Amino acid sequence: MKKCALFILTIVLNMGCTDRDDNLEGVHIRVKNESSVHFDVVEVGSSSKVHKNIAAGSFSKYLEYETAYNYSYINIIVGSENYTLQPIDYVGESPLKDGFYTYGLTISEEGEIELNFRID
Template identity: 40%
Template sequence: MNQITLAIVAIMLIIVFGSCSKNSVEVQLRIENNSSFDFDDVQLNPGSDKQEIGSIKAGKKSAYHDFETAYRYGYISLKIQGNTLILQPIDYVGETPLGRGKYTYVVGVDGNPAVNASLTLELVVD
């Protein structure tokens, strides 16, 4: 009887832990710096959680970062020459989450970062 109970418990544990897949990553997202300025202290939240991206040199791309949910635009905060620039979505009402895959947010800068610059964003499917 103990062996049967032990076998049932073992099977149940395998089912429970097997269904808790560690690969819940839906979207891999990176940022391309499409400007002539270096980006520092880059933070990204495309819809599910905020991640620290770090620095991205002018014309370069970050590594991919995993997100469970992402949209065609998202929150981006970064510094250029000590000046903070933010792209702040109001909400994602009516937006459809991106499907599983790899994407790039191509981020540019309009204007002078020391005065009145704003960030631009374009989504590219990789």
């Protein structure tokens, strides 16, 4: 009886040992608001990829991207203010591999976006 219970316990524990990125396809990016102000809208890459209502210190949900890099075009809207980070190009950069990533964003006192890229 003890062997049967141990066998069942082993099966149950092994069923729960999968990572969220097992069999993952695509690049998934979320935004962390590392500033002290609420971000109403954050566009990452294009206006079709929008992260909304991100409180100070909070994360957005992950959005899937076909192609992304460790930096990107970013437009943050805070009230009536717009803050933009515009890369010139991606020459020499390698696209991100399938997985989960976070763009930690803050706005400097000079009004410039600072990006802190992390692999999750």
